[in-house]
Amino acid sequence: MTQDAILRSLIADNLVSDPSGARGRLLREAARLFRDKGYERTTVRDLAAAVGIQSGSLFHHFRTKEEILKAVMVETIRLNTALMQAAMDKESTCYGKLRALIRAELEFINGQTGEAMAVLVYEWRSLSEASQLEVLELRDIYEQLWLDVLSTMKSEGSLKAEPFVVRRMLTGALSWTVTWYRPDGGLSLDGLTDQVVAMMGLTK
Amino acid sequence: MTQDAILRSLIADNLVSDPSGARGRLLREAARLFRDKGYERTTVRDLAAAVGIQSGSLFHHFRTKEEILKAVMVETIRLNTALMQAAMDKESTCYGKLRALIRAELEFINGQTGEAMAVLVYEWRSLSEASQLEVLELRDIYEQLWLDVLSTMKSEGSLKAEPFVVRRMLTGALSWTVTWYRPDGGLSLDGLTDQVVAMMGLTK
DNA sequence: CAATACCAAGCAAGCGCTTGGTTTGTAAAC
DNA sequence: GTTTACAAACCAAGCGCTTGCTTGGTATTG
Secondary structure, three states: OOHHHHHHHHHHOOOOOOOOOHHHHHHHHHHHHHHHHOOOOOOHHHHHHHHOOOHHHHHHOOOOHHHHHHHHHHHHHHHHHHHHHHHHHOOOOHHHHHHHHHHHHHHHHHOOOHHHHHHHHHOHHHOOHHHHHHHHHHHHHHHHHHHHHHHHHHHHOOOOOOHHHHHHHHHHHHHHHHHOOOOOOOOOHHHHHHHHHHHOOOOO | OOHHHHHHHHHHOOOOOOOOOHHHHHHHHHHHHHHHHOOOOOOHHHHHHHHOOOHHHHHHOOOOHHHHHHHHHHHHHHHHHHHHHHHHHOOOOHHHHHHHHHHHHHHHHHOOOHHHHHHHHHOHHHOOHHHHHHHHHHHHHHHHHHHHHHHHHHHHOOOOOOHHHHHHHHHHHHHHHHHOOOOOOOOOHHHHHHHHHHHOOOOO
């Protein structure tokens, strides 16, 4: 199943918005604005202007501004969880699976969904508590993929530290790449993945 | 030189505010509010109420709200750079120095200056470009301490990866601990430091 | 001809910051 | 040891502007 097929399947199930539709386009622009200026500094007028409509017209698609933020986060997690699951299923060894997870997350953070991933990290506090709980449920599914692999590696002896500590260190290290890594520099995404794996003292 | 002596020395040179003074108290409350609610969501009325004055009275101490944010960042970097330098100078080996740096930064992030350190990471975009440049200069001094040690280790062969990549991975991993690490849990700061060092494949 | 998508206008609330005047702390002058 | 002088710290009030969101009406589409 290709990445595109996964996206189309999620669109068909109404789990993520079609990027070419009105709603999808707005969410993409919203992610970009939220990352560049922050959620609070981005006004509904900014959002409307980005897709070429009046600010009031936004509220036919979303009831509140916060609902837009939540949608950005929810759809991003849904898509990336599915993509990550697929990337992992292609691998047979634990080492291969972990490398696939790292490679996939680096791609989420520095690729197409980079804006939305940054929003997920930096704008968490701007979500109401109710929305946070909702998004957290989806996030738990995503995190469980990591913990399963890391736990197996721990019990096999190829990992010394605690799986949940390792995952958290990786979360920080990988998401921070958004502040400095540029794909067009001298380091490819595969090269970056190599450095992360090497840093963990892992060998194939 | 004790940590307290370093603080007093900086206060005497007017590089950081006395925490017991009016200005210092405000900056501490500001750091807490900015971390908890974000800079934009924190109003000047919130800030004033936190130290028991009227909102207008704030502007006798700071010309703008942004100046408060900048002061939080600047004073934090000044203090922590001095503390870190002192912690490093006590060590003679590169391994010892790096461990001291990691240990110190974990302490900054999860100890007394934790609120301010989180602000430094999460509220960077809320600074005007002019202020960003100003803070960046101080930050460079801080970062150079890390790069010097890591570069020496690289040339000695005890570090395989690129120093600047390693530093950036560490920045992300360590600062992310603020979202999950609790000192009163089962893991001490020294234990956490051990896990980081072990994760890097380093041995004494 | 209904439903959907949108516009033009604007409201109520909250924002950062200003203003003019009062209190408080301090230290020299008498 | 009281008085005088003065600046720093603060208050009460509110201005001008921006914000998220609403409203009533008009195109567009199947």
